[in-house]
Amino acid sequence: MDLSFPLIILVVRFLVSLMMFYLILSASSSGVQPLCHDDERFALLQFKESFTINWSAFSDPSAYPKVSSWKPESSDCCNWDGVECNKDTGHVISLDLSSSHLKGFLHSNSSLFHLAHLESLKLANNHFKHSPLPTSFRQLSRLTVLNLSASVFSGQIPSEILELSKLVFLDLSDNPFLKLQKSGLRVIAQNFTNLEVLHLDYVFISSNVPNILANLTSLTFLSLRWCDLHGDFPVGIFHLPKLQLLRIGGNEYLTGYVPELNKTSPLVTLRLGSVNFYGELPDSIGHLKSLVMLTACFCNFSGEIPSSLGNLTNLIVLDLQSNRLHGSIPQSISRLVNLETLYLNDNDLSGKVEFEFFLRLRKLDGLQLSGNDISLITNPSTNSTFPKFTKLFVADCDLGEFPEFLRNQDQLELLDLGGNKIHGQVPKWMGNVSTETLWGLYLEDNFLTGFDQLPVVLPYVNLKALDLDCNMLQGSLPIPPPSIAFYKVPNNRLTGEIPHLICNLSLIAELDLSSNNLSGLLPQYCTKLEAVNLGNNQIHDIFPSWLGILPELRILILRSNELYGTIGSSDSNFDFPKLHIIDLSNNDLTGKLPSEHFPNWKAMQIVDAERLKYVEEYQTLVTLAGDQMGHTYSFSMTMINKGTKTLYERVNDLLIVIDLSNNRFEGEIPDEVGNLKGLNLLNLSSNFLTGPIPFTLANLTWLEALDLSQNKLSGAIPLQLTELTFLSHFNVSRNHLTGPIPHGKQFDTFNVSSFSENPKLCGSPLSKKCGNPEDSLPPSSSHNSEFSFEFGWKVVAIGYGCGFVFGVVSGQIVITKKYGWFMKTFTIGKARRRVNWRGRRN
Numbered sequence: 001m002d003l004s005f006p007l008i009i010l011v012v013r014f015l016v017s018l019m020m021f022y023l024i025l026s027a028s029s030s031g032v033q034p035l036c037h038d039d040e041r042f043a044l045l046q047f048k049e050s051f052t053i054n055w056s057a058f059s060d061p062s063a064y065p066k067v068s069s070w071k072p073e074s075s076d077c078c079n080w081d082g083v084e085c086n087k088d089t090g091h092v093i094s095l096d097l098s099s100s101h102l103k104g105f106l107h108s109n110s111s112l113f114h115l116a117h118l119e120s121l122k123l124a125n126n127h128f129k130h131s132p133l134p135t136s137f138r139q140l141s142r143l144t145v146l147n148l149s150a151s152v153f154s155g156q157i158p159s160e161i162l163e164l165s166k167l168v169f170l171d172l173s174d175n176p177f178l179k180l181q182k183s184g185l186r187v188i189a190q191n192f193t194n195l196e197v198l199h200l201d202y203v204f205i206s207s208n209v210p211n212i213l214a215n216l217t218s219l220t221f222l223s224l225r226w227c228d229l230h231g232d233f234p235v236g237i238f239h240l241p242k243l244q245l246l247r248i249g250g251n252e253y254l255t256g257y258v259p260e261l262n263k264t265s266p267l268v269t270l271r272l273g274s275v276n277f278y279g280e281l282p283d284s285i286g287h288l289k290s291l292v293m294l295t296a297c298f299c300n301f302s303g304e305i306p307s308s309l310g311n312l313t314n315l316i317v318l319d320l321q322s323n324r325l326h327g328s329i330p331q332s333i334s335r336l337v338n339l340e341t342l343y344l345n346d347n348d349l350s351g352k353v354e355f356e357f358f359l360r361l362r363k364l365d366g367l368q369l370s371g372n373d374i375s376l377i378t379n380p381s382t383n384s385t386f387p388k389f390t391k392l393f394v395a396d397c398d399l400g401e402f403p404e405f406l407r408n409q410d411q412l413e414l415l416d417l418g419g420n421k422i423h424g425q426v427p428k429w430m431g432n433v434s435t436e437t438l439w440g441l442y443l444e445d446n447f448l449t450g451f452d453q454l455p456v457v458l459p460y461v462n463l464k465a466l467d468l469d470c471n472m473l474q475g476s477l478p479i480p481p482p483s484i485a486f487y488k489v490p491n492n493r494l495t496g497e498i499p500h501l502i503c504n505l506s507l508i509a510e511l512d513l514s515s516n517n518l519s520g521l522l523p524q525y526c527t528k529l530e531a532v533n534l535g536n537n538q539i540h541d542i543f544p545s546w547l548g549i550l551p552e553l554r555i556l557i558l559r560s561n562e563l564y565g566t567i568g569s570s571d572s573n574f575d576f577p578k579l580h581i582i583d584l585s586n587n588d589l590t591g592k593l594p595s596e597h598f599p600n601w602k603a604m605q606i607v608d609a610e611r612l613k614y615v616e617e618y619q620t621l622v623t624l625a626g627d628q629m630g631h632t633y634s635f636s637m638t639m640i641n642k643g644t645k646t647l648y649e650r651v652n653d654l655l656i657v658i659d660l661s662n663n664r665f666e667g668e669i670p671d672e673v674g675n676l677k678g679l680n681l682l683n684l685s686s687n688f689l690t691g692p693i694p695f696t697l698a699n700l701t702w703l704e705a706l707d708l709s710q711n712k713l714s715g716a717i718p719l720q721l722t723e724l725t726f727l728s729h730f731n732v733s734r735n736h737l738t739g740p741i742p743h744g745k746q747f748d749t750f751n752v753s754s755f756s757e758n759p760k761l762c763g764s765p766l767s768k769k770c771g772n773p774e775d776s777l778p779p780s781s782s783h784n785s786e787f788s789f790e791f792g793w794k795v796v797a798i799g800y801g802c803g804f805v806f807g808v809v810s811g812q813i814v815i816t817k818k819y820g821w822f823m824k825t826f827t828i829g830k831a832r833r834r835v836n837w838r839g840r841r842n
């Protein structure tokens with residue numbers, strides 16, 4: 001027994017050491033990882049400390065703060081979230097902090113740059129507060145993967161990044177404040193010879209695309225959308241042997257054509273939207289057997305749609321909208337059984353197409369054929385089930401009536417039947433179509449007289465946009481459901497008072513009831529209203545001053561009604577904190593201008609710096625919000641500006657207008673007008689205003705048009721007005737002004753009709769010489785009278801009513817016989833289409 005005890009100990013010891021040996025053995029055979037290096041661990045912790053966790057404003061649902069698991073007390077940083085080390089050396093080789101809610105400045109002395117062994121760095125979807133990209137990236141010379149997409153970096157991309165010659169993956173996309181140096185693409189092509197992925201969408205490149213980019217034979221992914229590229233696009237890029245994705249949309253000044261394509265091409269995605277490509281789509285496009293997405297929209301392609309497209313049976317998206325394609329839709333398209341999206345709208349396509357044509361496309365979900373000369377025929381005897389559409393744009397297709405097959409559509413979200421010569425009533429069964437899903441219903445430019453058995457409120461419970469413009473609707477105003485945001489029903493024959501139910505539309509942002517025969521005014525307190533257009537009705541009432549407390553009201557148009565009485569009397573609320581457009585012209589309003597309220601019109605006082613900031617924020621929004629942007633700033637309206645009836649395709653806070661012309665206002669023009677510093681257009685013509693032109697108007701530095709004609713103004717034209725360098729339209733004719741006309745700058749461009757019928761006014765351009773030599777004023781010193789300014793507005797002049805449309809868009813003359821095209825393109829609520837055109841989104 002005495003011996004047995006030590007023996008047991010021995011045996012136990014032996015077993016234990018055996019076990020340990022085994023453990024060590026098994027550990028080393030699976031390659032135990034060396035702990036991370038202290039300096040790198042420390043660098044990571046320091047990096048973490050330099051940021052805050054920003055919980056707001058991240059749309060990516062998978063985002064979470066990876067760094068929150070990094071703790072000083074945990075020694076092995078190789079196990080930290082987002083960190084990867086080399087198995088042998090223990091050095092940190094990969095850091096992935098994409099979508100990690102990081103917010104803060106990235107300094108050039110950041111400890112990040114101590115991680116000299118990094119091969120892969122991903123910081124996409126964070127917020128680096130407009131940091132410039134540090135030159136210290138030079139220290140990370142082993143990088144093969146660099147992804148800094150959508151992370152709010154600003155400034156010029158330093159050449160040090162373009163020297164990371166091992167890169168095979170470079171993604172700096174969605175940083176709209178980043179700029180690439182002019183030669184940047186060339187340097188990239190020269191330095192990154194093994195590059196496989198180049199993604200620079202929304203980086204400001206502003207150069208041409210060098211041919212040498214076609215030398216990057218390893219490229220699989222090339223995306224350069226919205227980079228302000230110009231010049232000719234090198235055709236060699238289409239022939240890159242490994243290229244699977246090519247996206248160059250949104251570069252309006254990039255010209256090019258689609259070359260003959262090779263059977264061996266592995267292209268899966270080809271997106272050419274909104275570039276200035278021209279010519280025909282080659283038959284050989286049918287060689288791209290792998291193609292899944294083909295968008296060649298908003299270009300200048302001509303010729304016919306190649307029937308070889310019917311061989312691309314993997315296609316899911318085919319978008320050729322807004323080109324100059326003609327001929328008929330090839331039969332072969334019906335072989336594309338995987339097609340979900342087919343957009344052929346706004347071309348010159350013609351011919352008769354039976355709806356049954358689309359029957360084989362079982363997966364078709366979005367179909368756009370509007371804006372062609374196509375006649376769509378529905379065969380009522382056909383019993384087959386149609387694909388369930390979510391988006392059906394068949395405007396201008398000669399339908400003549402509501403197609404029967406719509407009866408079975410229960411998933412429609414957007415339905416456009418505009419311009420189809422549909423007569424009579426909206427059939428009763430339409431009241432059962434997609435009542436849960438429909439959010440955009442466009443029936444404008446038809447001959448509709450009403451809704452058959454109209455329920456009190458239209459039954460589409462989620463409807464956001466309803467357009468009934470230019471029909472023959474009679475009787476009382478149809479009431480959309482409370483979900484509605486945009487409601488247009490101008491140019492109809494509606495009569496009676498505006499029903500009180502309209503107040504249940506608590507989300508409505510734009511209401512256009514203009515050009516009807518409606519009488520009463522809006523009932524009170526629809527508080528969300530942002531835009532009200534009741535112009536051209538017969539509203540006989542006093543001014544609805546309660547509108548002034550609407551916190552969101554930005555646009556108020558009551559032009560051409562029978563409003564009477566004073567506005568803004570001292571006891572009324574007339575604050576209009578966000579108002580930037582007020583058009584009360586052609587009414588019977590009397591009394592003084594509401595000068596005591598002008599100081600409260602805050603939105604009209606916004607000037608340069610804030611505007612630029614606004615533009616910047618707007619750009620960020622465009623980028624970050626992606627497809628959502630169309631909803632934010634999508635008002636359109638017509639207004640008389642500079643004497644021309646003008647359609648503003650997009651009205652945002654940059655356009656500031658007061659039009660009180662053609663009323664019976666009296667008294668002086670108050671000095672306080674000079675505080676509304678943001679004004680672009682001030683029209684007080686045809687009133688009974690007296691006294692002098694206040695020299696404070698010279699403070700309105702953004703003023704483009706000033707019309708004071710047909711009043712009883714007296715005194716001299718203030719010399720200070722020559723400082724208004726954007727002024728392109730000026731009219732003081734038919735007043736009692738005296739003395740010499742100022743000269744210099746813009747004033748040298750105004751013609752005689754701007755000054756006529758002021759008997760005591762003298763000097764050029766009037767023929768009357770100024771007798772007194774002191775009356776000849778010297779011209780102002782600097783000369784920039786040729787400066788003409790449109791502050792980026794794309795303005796479209798239109799004829800009256802629903803007629804012929806012509807205009808100027810982006811500096812190009814656009815003349816279209818398809819008048820509906822513009823009207824529709826710019827119609828409220830057609831967010832998607834409007835963005836397509838205006839934003840030239842691809």
Ligand SMILES: *[C@@H]1O[C@H](CO)[C@@H](O)[C@H](O)[C@H]1NC(C)=O
Pocket residue numbers: 212215
């Ligand atoms: C690019 O490729 C072309 C033809 O393949 C070749 O002639 C040219 O030298 C290459 N350029 C560079 C800079 O490698």
Ligand SMILES: *[C@@H]1O[C@H](CO)[C@@H](O)[C@H](O)[C@H]1NC(C)=O
Pocket residue numbers: 241261262263264
């Ligand atoms: C197609 O590609 C192959 C391989 O890259 C090449 O040999 C051939 O010349 C190309 N054909 C055309 C028409 O470009």
Ligand SMILES: *[C@@H]1O[C@H](CO)[C@@H](O)[C@H](O)[C@H]1NC(C)=O
Pocket residue numbers: 276278279300302812
């Ligand atoms: C469209 O292409 C034609 C040539 O096919 C050209 O004459 C025309 O100027 C182009 N239009 C635009 C707007 O670039």
Ligand SMILES: *[C@@H]1O[C@H](CO)[C@@H](O)[C@H](O)[C@H]1NC(C)=O
Pocket residue numbers: 286307308309310311332
């Ligand atoms: C489609 O492909 C077949 C076989 O590859 C070919 O014979 C035919 O010409 C192609 N059709 C068109 C319209 O290009």
Ligand SMILES: *[C@@H]1O[C@H](CO)[C@@H](O)[C@H](O)[C@H]1NC(C)=O
Pocket residue numbers: 381382383
């Ligand atoms: C449509 O189908 C129904 C049953 O599915 C059948 O009774 C009817 O006769 C068919 N109508 C036509 C016109 O084919």
Ligand SMILES: *[C@@H]1O[C@H](CO)[C@@H](O)[C@H](O)[C@H]1NC(C)=O
Pocket residue numbers: 428429432
């Ligand atoms: C609408 O649908 C309901 C329920 O399915 C049905 O009772 C009604 O008759 C339908 N109305 C019309 C006009 O089709």
Ligand SMILES: *[C@@H]1O[C@H](CO)[C@@H](O)[C@H](O)[C@H]1NC(C)=O
Pocket residue numbers: 492493494515516517
């Ligand atoms: C409006 O009513 C007047 C008569 O009150 C009529 O002359 C005019 O044609 C009507 N306008 C419309 C658009 O119906």
Ligand SMILES: *[C@@H]1O[C@H](CO)[C@@H](O)[C@H](O)[C@H]1NC(C)=O
Pocket residue numbers: 456457501504
């Ligand atoms: C309109 O709103 C009022 C009060 O909010 C409510 O009582 C009424 O039922 C609503 N009417 C309709 C038709 O929704």
Ligand SMILES: *[C@@H]1O[C@H](CO)[C@@H](O)[C@H](O)[C@H]1NC(C)=O
Pocket residue numbers: 585586640641642643644661662683684685686705706707729
């Ligand atoms: C000012 O309004 C009058 C009448 O409404 C109009 O005729 C004139 O063209 C307008 N002036 C400007 C500059 O738009």
Ligand SMILES: *[C@@H]1O[C@H](CO)[C@@H](O)[C@H](O)[C@H]1NC(C)=O
Pocket residue numbers: 643685709710730731732733734751753754
């Ligand atoms: C100025 O207004 C008068 C009438 O009010 C008009 O006849 C004249 O054409 C206008 N001049 C300009 C340049 O708009």
